[in-house]
Amino acid sequence: MAKETMPGLLKENAVRYGDRKVAIREKEVGIWQSVTWKEYYENVRDFALGLHSLGFKPGDKLAYAGDNRPEGLYSELAAQSLGGAIVGIYPDSHLDQVEYIINHSDSIFVVAGDQEQADKVLDIKEKCPKVAKLIVDDPKGMRRYDDPILGYFKDVQKLGHELNKKEPHLFEDMVQKVTPDDVGMINYTSGTTGLPKGSMITHKNMFNVAKAQDTVDSASDTFEYVSFLPLAWIGEQEFGVYWSLYKAFTVNFPEKVETVQENIREIGPHIMLAPPRIWEKMCSEIQVKIQDAAWIKRLAYRVFSPVGYRMADFKLEKKEPSFGWKFLNRVAYFLLFRSLRNYFGLTHLRHVYTGGAPLGPEIFNMFQALGVNIKQAYGMTEQTAASIIHRTDDIRLDTVGTPIPGIEFKISDSGELLSRGDTVFKGYYKDPEATAQALRDGWFHSGDAALIEDDGHVIIIDRMSDVMKLTDGSKFSPQLIENKMRFSPFIIDAVVVGQERPFIASMIAIDMGNVGKWAENHQLPYTTFTDLSQKEEVYDLIAGEVKKTNESLPKVAKIKKFVLLYKELDADDDELTRTRKVRRKFVAERYRDLIDALYGEQEELEVEADIRYQDGKGFRMKTRVMVKQVEPLA
Secondary structure (H helix, E strand, O other): OHHHOHHHHHHHHHHHHOOOOEEEEEEEOOEEEEEEHHHHHHHHHHHHHHHHHOOOOOOOEEEEEOOOOHHHHHHHHHHHHOOOEEEEEOOOOOHHHHHHHHHHHOEEEEEEOOHHHHHHHHHOHHHOOOOOEEEEOOOOOOOOOOOOOEEEHHHHHHHHHHHHHHOOOHHHHHHHHOOOOOEEEEEEOOOOOOOOOEEEEEHHHHHHHHHHHHHHOOOOOOOEEEOOOOOOOHHHHHHHHHHHHHHOOEEEEOOOHHHHHHHHHHHOOOEEEEOHHHHHHHHHHHHHHHHHOOHHHHHHHHHHHHHHHHHHHHHHOOOOOOHHHHHHHHHHHHHHHHHHHHHOOOOOOOEEEEOOOOOOHHHHHHHHHOOOOEEEEEEEHHHOEEEEEOEOOEOOOOOOOEEOOOEEEEEOOOOEEEEEEOOOOOEEOOOHHHHHHHEEOOEEEEEEEEEEOOOOOEEEEEEOOOOEEOOOOOEEOHHHHHHHHOOOOOEEEEEEEOOOOOOEEEEEEEOHHHHHHHHHHOOOOOOOHHHHHOOHHHHHHHHHHHHHHHHOOOHHHOEEEEEEOOOOOOHHHOOEOOOOOEOHHHHHHHOHHHHHHHOOOOOEEEEEEEEEOOOOOEEEEEEEEEEEEOOOOO
């Protein structure tokens, strides 16, 4: 059964492809470095045997905190090969978050990607007594460090390489003992409602989600994939680890976060997964670039973008376009769509998904118009990522698709989405009460309010805890409204409020880059985000965007008032999770004075604002915040 484990799949690929095929690429100092399947296997083997020499045993946990690099995969597969589990830590996590995950998971080894991540662990090592070794991948800047807990990745591999010479069958023997029911990962939930919970993911879960994903959208071993989303996210695990091992396609790691878009263009991936934020940013960039383009390009966009939208309509309505529309679309492709797709590295895409949160229909429509067949993938950590996906020829903008093979869904009497199957997790680590609550009567309780249509399509309404009700009893989904608002290139975040209130209002964070460019074009001087966000002209600009959103909303769901936040919502301020989901209760409490003002008679108020620079330092200041009404309150 070893082949139905992640280390078993790695061994299988190493035997099948050897040095004939590239498994991993990483861009370093401007050059793409390649690792074959044989080298991938040997790197994992040596690191695993090194860990074994240092005392790592079956059932132990190894935490990885670092950027997406081959060593992240080596660490994961090595821990799993020894019968242990990997624990992912987001590289931008706070010290208290790092401490909580290391201690809660009982990790005895930590792999840090670089000096920054190593410093975090060294700062809290007295609070993490179970950690026996901190292993650093890139030791740049650490020459003078002499802490006894420190070790280095290459040194551990050398230790393992020597052990392999002495006992050449030891590694394979250990891999053979790993079973599909073993827990290979403890993946922490985003923690929107409290402390993150550690979901125990088995090899059976991993193997079956990869198999189901490939049944829905078959991949080839010639495909390319760019891994740029954090390895601590279960969605990236499914695509960049499980599926890539299952079908042996190549995983590419960008040089750094700032070069992701450039590196995607260079690779031209066949598979792409990105959360709504990435697609929203692309959409905003397209709109801004068109506005700044030469008149001939603006004309081409005005003439040909409606052709793309019409072709998208044909596809979504499952209708065959006429020869005339096909011809016009071909012309539009050569004169407009081809260059846009090439600029974003989307030319070779075969399977493209959005996941992590629902994507607004306007964004969906724009990419479909460009000929990018973007599909929604819905899933949760507890379902080992994707569990419901749009099919290539069966996309509906109001749904998240239909279930993948091997998982069954139903709606409870209270309207909650329930699931069971081979990809549902084993339970929460060290939390039997939460496990019993989530896994009741053989079904996983998602906490999502949903509907299942007669054709099998699933409609996600919102988190059950987030569905709101006005004082007149009208119910609405804040998430639906927020997704529509983010279609605007000038809005980066929106938080809708209205629970037990007479009308719906919103707190909005502007997109600094796009609004800043707009301000420059209109000769509007500004200094900081706070200064720009509170300009009357910017309020008028955003009021126009809110009114556009209201046009597509039913009367009960229209936004009546809004305020512009004096800062972006930030995961470092605990306002967002690391996957950029809003912590609604926390945000509602932090900005209570703004919410109260939205439902009062004030047209402006003065607040104490905590302003933070990018280096984490900041200051406290007073600032004026205005309240803008855009619809009659009655």
